[in-house]
Amino acid sequence: MSHNHKEDIYTLTENRLIAKNTYRTVFEGYTGHITKPGQFVNIKVEGQFLRRPISVCDYNENNMVLIYKIIGQGTKAMSEAMPGTRFDILTGLGNGYTIRGNKPLLIGGGVGVPPIYCLAKALASDNIKASVIIGFNSVEEVFYYDEFKALGCNVIVTTADGSMGLKGFVTDAIDRFEYDYFYTCGPEPMLKAVYNKTVTEGQLSFEERMGCGFGACMGCSCETKYGSKRICLVGPVLEKNEVIW
Amino acid sequence: MADTTVKLCGLLLDNPIIPASGTFGFGDEFKNYYDINILGSFVFKGTTKEPRFGNPTPRIAETPSGMLNSVGLQNPGIDAVIERELPRLARTYKKKIIANISGFSVDEFVYCCEKIDKCDIVGAIEVNISCPNVHNGGMAFGVSAANAANVTKAVKAVTTKPVFIKLSPNVTDIVEIAKACEAEGADGISLINTLVGMRINPRTRKPILANTFGGLSGPAVFPIALRMVYQVAHAVNLPVMGMGGVSTAEDVIEMMMAGATAVQIGAANLVNPYVCKEIIEGLSAVMESYKIKALEELKI
Structure with a gap:
C-alpha cells in the first residue's frame, strides 16, 4: 500500500x-x-x-x-x-478504485458522483468506455451530466421525483446496462441497494465521519469479512466481496 | 540551544514531547510524515486483553475548539500487540515507548501488565483507568479512589517497570484519586483523559455519535487539564505527564509550569500530523524567549 x-x-x-x-x-x-x-x-x-x-x-x-x-x-x-x-x-x-473489467458500470449518487467522474476520466484515458448512472433527488441537484457525456460515457440520470431523466433510484437503471464490473459511491443506503441489485463483482466507496483521515485515530473503522478496516486508510473503496452490512 | 531533556522515572528523554495514546496508533501512520525517533517517547494505542472492534460509527464529532470521540478502545489485543506491532515498531523506533494498558477487570489489567513487563522496548506502563467510551469498566476504575488504588496495587505487584496511572477528569476530586494511587505505589500520574460530552444533529434529532456520549479533547479542554495537572502535581510527590489540548510549544511550557514533567500531545496529532515535530523543533526557541535554560524546576 x-x-x-x-x-x-x-x-x-x-x-x-x-x-x-x-x-x-x-x-x-x-x-x-x-x-x-x-x-x-x-x-x-x-x-x-x-x-x-x-x-x-x-x-x-x-x-x-x-x-x-x-x-x-x-x-x-x-x-x-x-x-x-x-x-x-x-x-x-485513501486507497482509490482499482481499475478492472472491460465493460464497467459506474454508479454515483449525489455527492458520490465526483469520485465516479474522476474514475470515468481515468477509464476514458485507458480507452475503456464506461456506462454511468448518476442519481439525485431532483433536477436542481443534478451536476456533471454534460461532463460525463463529453468523456463519451453512456449516461443515465435518475431523479427521485422524476424531474429529470428516469424517475426513481440509481438501482432502477442498473438492468438497462450490460456490464462486467461495477464501481459505486454514494450514501450508505444507496450502496447497499446497489450491492444487492448488481450481478457482478465491484467496488464501493464509503463515507464516514473521520478524525484524522490518515489512519491514526480509528474513528472510521468498519467491519469487513477480512477483519476491521479503516475507511480512511484501506478504504474509502472496498471490494464488494468483503463488505458486511 | 536551550536544554530540552527531561528525566521521567529514570528514563532520560531528549525532550518532554510524547504523543498520547489513541492519537498515534503504533507509530506507523506518522512514520510517513517524519522520523518519529525525534520524539521524547510515545504512548501506544490503548490495549486490552482481547481484541476489540470498538463502538459503532459515527465515532467522531466536531466541537468548538475540539472534538468528541467514542472509538471505544479498538485494538488488536495484547498478544497481537506484542507479537506483531512491537517488533515492527522496534525496526524503526529506537527509543523506549510507553505502553497504554486498558481493561475491564483488575485481573485483565494484571494480565496485560504482566505480559508487557517482558517487552524491552517498553520503558513505562500507563494504566488507563479513565476511558469514558466503554461500559462496565474503563472509567469505572478511575472515578473511585478505592478502585484506582486496587488497580494500582495489583499491577505494581506484577511489573518492575514504572507505572503511570491515567486519570479521568470526570470526577469530583481528582486529587483524592491521585493520592490513592500514590499510596499504593504508583510511579507517576498521567492526566487528563477526555471529558464526557455529546452533540446532537438538529436535522436528524439524534446524537451525532452512535454511542451517544464521547470524550472531549482538543484546545477546548486545555485550561481544565492545566488546572488538574496543577492540583495533582502540588498534591502528590510523583512525576506527572500532563495532557489535554496541548497544541503548541507555549502550551508545553505552560503545562510544565503547572507541574508536568513530560507533556503528551493528543488530538492535535489528528489535525496536524506534523504537530509534534513542529513543537520539538520550536521548543528550544520558545524556551529562550522566556529565558528558560532547562525544563526542570519550571513548576510554579
Whole structure:
C-alpha cells in the first residue's frame, strides 16, 4: 500500500455554485500525491477543529477540483471562501478504485458522483468506455451530466421525483446496462441497494465521519469479512466481496 | 540551544514531547510524515486483553475548539500487540515507548501488565483507568479512589517497570484519586483523559455519535487539564505527564509550569500530523524567549 499523503498549502482559484447547495471548488497546488481515482483530500477550514474529507473529482498537474454539498459549518465556510484564499490540505489519502473489467458500470449518487467522474476520466484515458448512472433527488441537484457525456460515457440520470431523466433510484437503471464490473459511491443506503441489485463483482466507496483521515485515530473503522478496516486508510473503496452490512 | 531533556522515572528523554495514546496508533501512520525517533517517547494505542472492534460509527464529532470521540478502545489485543506491532515498531523506533494498558477487570489489567513487563522496548506502563467510551469498566476504575488504588496495587505487584496511572477528569476530586494511587505505589500520574460530552444533529434529532456520549479533547479542554495537572502535581510527590489540548510549544511550557514533567500531545496529532515535530523543533526557541535554560524546576 502506498502512503503518499502529504500536507501542502493550496490556493483556491474558483468556487462556484453548480447545483442546489453544491459547490465546485478548484485548488491550485501540488497534486503529485494523488495517484488514483477515489482518493480524497482532508481540508483544514478556518474556524473548524477537524479537517473535512472530500473526494477528488478531477485533477491535473497543478489543480484539483472538489465538488461538495453544504451539510454543516465546515462545508459552509468552504463555500464562502474567496479566490486567493489559502488552504492547508492533506492530499492523496485513501486507497482509490482499482481499475478492472472491460465493460464497467459506474454508479454515483449525489455527492458520490465526483469520485465516479474522476474514475470515468481515468477509464476514458485507458480507452475503456464506461456506462454511468448518476442519481439525485431532483433536477436542481443534478451536476456533471454534460461532463460525463463529453468523456463519451453512456449516461443515465435518475431523479427521485422524476424531474429529470428516469424517475426513481440509481438501482432502477442498473438492468438497462450490460456490464462486467461495477464501481459505486454514494450514501450508505444507496450502496447497499446497489450491492444487492448488481450481478457482478465491484467496488464501493464509503463515507464516514473521520478524525484524522490518515489512519491514526480509528474513528472510521468498519467491519469487513477480512477483519476491521479503516475507511480512511484501506478504504474509502472496498471490494464488494468483503463488505458486511 | 536551550536544554530540552527531561528525566521521567529514570528514563532520560531528549525532550518532554510524547504523543498520547489513541492519537498515534503504533507509530506507523506518522512514520510517513517524519522520523518519529525525534520524539521524547510515545504512548501506544490503548490495549486490552482481547481484541476489540470498538463502538459503532459515527465515532467522531466536531466541537468548538475540539472534538468528541467514542472509538471505544479498538485494538488488536495484547498478544497481537506484542507479537506483531512491537517488533515492527522496534525496526524503526529506537527509543523506549510507553505502553497504554486498558481493561475491564483488575485481573485483565494484571494480565496485560504482566505480559508487557517482558517487552524491552517498553520503558513505562500507563494504566488507563479513565476511558469514558466503554461500559462496565474503563472509567469505572478511575472515578473511585478505592478502585484506582486496587488497580494500582495489583499491577505494581506484577511489573518492575514504572507505572503511570491515567486519570479521568470526570470526577469530583481528582486529587483524592491521585493520592490513592500514590499510596499504593504508583510511579507517576498521567492526566487528563477526555471529558464526557455529546452533540446532537438538529436535522436528524439524534446524537451525532452512535454511542451517544464521547470524550472531549482538543484546545477546548486545555485550561481544565492545566488546572488538574496543577492540583495533582502540588498534591502528590510523583512525576506527572500532563495532557489535554496541548497544541503548541507555549502550551508545553505552560503545562510544565503547572507541574508536568513530560507533556503528551493528543488530538492535535489528528489535525496536524506534523504537530509534534513542529513543537520539538520550536521548543528550544520558545524556551529562550522566556529565558528558560532547562525544563526542570519550571513548576510554579
